[in-house]
Amino acid sequence: xxxxxxxxxxxxxxxxxxxxxxxxxxxxxxxxxxxxxxxxxxxxxxxxxxxxxxxxxxxxxxxxxxxxxxxxxxxxxxxxxxxxxxxxxxxxxxxxxxxxxxxxxxxxxxxxxxxxxxxxxxxxxxxxxxxxxxxxxxxxxxxxxxxxxxxxxxxxxxxxxxxxxxxxxxxxxxxxxxxxxxxxxxxxxxxxxxxxxxxxxxxxxxxxxxxxxxxxxxxxxxxxxxxxxxxxxxxxxxxxxxxxxxxxxxxxxxxxxxxxx
Amino acid sequence: xxxxxxxxxxxxxxxxxxxxxxxxxxxxxxxxxxxxxxxxxxxxxxxxxxxxxxxxxxxxxxxxxxxxxxxxxxxxxxxxxxxxxxxxxxxxxxxxxxxxxxxxxxxxxxxxxxxxxxxxxxxxxxxxxxxxxxxxxxxxxxxxxxxxxxxxxxxxxxxxxxxxxxxxxxxxxxxxxxxxxxxxxxxxxxxxxxxxxxxxxxxxxxxxxxxxxxxxxxxxxxxxxxxxxxxxxxxxxxxxxxxxxxxxxxxxxxxxxxxxxxxxxxxxxxxxxxxxxxxxxxxxxxxxxxxxxxxxxxxxxxxxxxxx
Ligand SMILES: Nc1ncnc2c1ncn2[C@@H]1O[C@H](COP(=O)(O)OP(=O)(O)OP(=O)(O)O)[C@@H](O)[C@H]1O
Ligand SMILES: [Mg+2]
Numbered sequence: 001x002x003x004x005x006x007x008x009x010x011x012x013x014x015x016x017x018x019x020x021x022x023x024x025x026x027x028x029x030x031x032x033x034x035x036x037x038x039x040x041x042x043x044x045x046x047x048x049x050x051x052x053x054x055x056x057x058x059x060x061x062x063x064x065x066x067x068x069x070x071x072x073x074x075x076x077x078x079x080x081x082x083x084x085x086x087x088x089x090x091x092x093x094x095x096x097x098x099x100x101x102x103x104x105x106x107x108x109x110x111x112x113x114x115x116x117x118x119x120x121x122x123x124x125x126x127x128x129x130x131x132x133x134x135x136x137x138x139x140x141x142x143x144x145x146x147x148x149x150x151x152x153x154x155x156x157x158x159x160x161x162x163x164x165x166x167x168x169x170x171x172x173x174x175x176x177x178x179x180x181x182x183x184x185x186x187x188x189x190x191x192x193x194x195x196x197x198x199x200x201x202x203x204x205x206x207x208x209x210x211x212x213x214x215x216x217x218x219x220x221x222x223x224x225x226x227x228x229x230x231x232x233x234x235x236x237x238x239x240x241x242x243x244x245x246x247x248x249x250x251x252x253x254x255x256x257x258x259x260x261x
Numbered sequence: 262x263x264x265x266x267x268x269x270x271x272x273x274x275x276x277x278x279x280x281x282x283x284x285x286x287x288x289x290x291x292x293x294x295x296x297x298x299x300x301x302x303x304x305x306x307x308x309x310x311x312x313x314x315x316x317x318x319x320x321x322x323x324x325x326x327x328x329x330x331x332x333x334x335x336x337x338x339x340x341x342x343x344x345x346x347x348x349x350x351x352x353x354x355x356x357x358x359x360x361x362x363x364x365x366x367x368x369x370x371x372x373x374x375x376x377x378x379x380x381x382x383x384x385x386x387x388x389x390x391x392x393x394x395x396x397x398x399x400x401x402x403x404x405x406x407x408x409x410x411x412x413x414x415x416x417x418x419x420x421x422x423x424x425x426x427x428x429x430x431x432x433x434x435x436x437x438x439x440x441x442x443x444x445x446x447x448x449x450x451x452x453x454x455x456x457x458x459x460x461x462x463x464x465x466x467x468x469x470x471x472x473x474x475x476x477x478x479x480x481x482x483x484x485x486x487x488x489x490x491x492x493x494x495x496x497x498x499x500x501x502x503x504x505x506x507x508x509x510x511x512x513x514x515x516x517x518x519x520x521x522x523x524x525x526x527x528x529x530x531x532x533x534x535x536x537x538x539x540x541x542x543x544x545x546x547x548x549x550x551x552x553x554x555x556x557x558x559x560x561x562x563x564x565x566x567x568x569x
Pocket of ligand 2: 049
């Protein structure tokens with residue numbers, strides 16, 4: 001426990017290569033993400049941001065043997081690509097928020113408590129305990145006041161912004177070390193985007209957040225560090241301010257100035 | 262594309278090229294086939310009800326018809342038309358079949374849709390389709406020549422034709438259809454629900470039982486209903502395996518007689534227009550109504566599912 005407290009990085013990716021069939025999507029990617037920070041991942045479409053993110057909670061393995069991976073990924077100093085790793089435990093520690101809000105076809109309450117119930121060691125958690133967790137989680141994502149009167153309603157009836165907040169709220173009961181977000185605001189309107197960004201900020205510190213975004217303004221606003229990817233390679237990572245003002249690589253500068261679109 | 266057309270229309274509004282004629286031709290063809298299909302259905306329905314309902318007026322007694330178990334239509338001195346035993350025969354065979362087929366088909370559908378992958382899935386699907394393609398006489402034959410001696414041996418009973426035999430055969434017949442429909446219902450659950458649940462750390466089982474099954478609930482109910490409808494309407498296999506004797510059963514080894522089998526076995530030997538003939542048509546209406554209600558319910562249940 002002590003060593004975890006003193007760790008500097010929550011995620012350490014080392015020489016990560018990834019393939020879809022014969023197509024190589026990632027080339028020797030090295031990335032270290034500071035604990036408790038918000039780090040954004042930027043780069044043009046198809047450069048492998050999602051692939052990298054989806055390797056970190058190993059959700060890409062859903063595609064079967066068609067995807068391969070080599071290299072190491074360490075979460076809080078645990079090698080998560082090791083054979084002995086239990087995917088369920090890994091995903092308990094590493095939460096993910098997807099591009100399109102994907103609430104489960106359940107009530108708002110059951111959505112928030114879903115992961116909690118799955119991972120609950122004791123089957124009969126008291127109702128009161130559950131209600132407390134429910135309220136805490138929804139308050140954390142600033143959704144409680146909106147939905148407190150309709151917790152039994154189908155979550156798919158909420159606005160997209162509320163759905164995406166709910167998708168974050170359902171991670172909170174697990175107290176994940178890392179939250180991966182893959183363009184979490186791309187389905188939202190500008191107002192929703194702003195609201196969600198502000199909310200993400202409140203989570204920093206307690207959670208380590210790695211967020212993919214196409215929106216550079218968002219990266220600048222929302223993150224402490226930024227990493228730029230191009231064609232499956234990680235080009236550079238710096239403090240957000242430095243990356244946008246004094247990029248080391250020409251490619252980064254070109255992208256920031258909008259030459260790749 | 263759109264503007265092209267507009268220009269053409271403006272230039273010569275009354276051009277009737279071959280495409281125009283083909284178009285008209287097929288429009289009319291479709292109209293004619295559609296109308297004649299509806300007309301046919303209505304006339305079939307009319308024919309059946311005309312024959313069947315006339316029975317309601319003359320020798321018919323509501324009480325006797327539904328509450329008596331004496332089906333003796335050929336008796337000269339004292340004919341009796343009680344269908345209770347036939348209804349119970351059909352219900353017990355179908356019920357027994359569903360007892361076997363529902364859990365089996367649901368498990369098969371879950372396995373094919375959620376757990377099997379690649380080659381295994383394809384092979385299983387082909388197998389299920391093959392099973393569905395076996396004609397009902399063949400099933401009846403299997404019941405007669407394999408199940409019958411097997412049941413006699415295993416349970417030490419004098420006859421192996423009855424609810425047990427018929428139920429097993431009917432269950433095997435209904436299972437492929439139910440499996441296919443249930444699998445379709447599971448497949449229709451969007452994959453992002455599974456992905457979302459897996460990303461939260463749910464195991465395959467948890468994903469299946471907590472997310473996929475509830476989401477596919479209506480489709481699964483429809484699959485079961487259609488299976489019941491199938492069992493209800495099945496004739497040949499039941500005729501061959503149920504023993505076909507009028508009986509209020511008390512054990513699964515008792516032989517029974519089904520509604521459908523009664524019509525099939527007796528209709529050819531009745532005089533057109535006789536009381537017996539019309540009584541059989543009344544049975545037909547009853548069957549039709551029950552299957553209609555079952556299928557309609559299945560339909561409504563599925564529609565309810567699509568509202569989201
Ligand atoms: N399932 C897949 N099968 C084959 N190739 C894939 C698959 N998923 C992604 N790829 C390819 O891998 C590369 C990286 O894709 P990825 O989705 O990681 O990019 P991205 O940076 O997230 O792009 P975007 O900004 O559009 O989301 C792309 O060239 C893409 O075509
Ligand atoms: Mg992506």
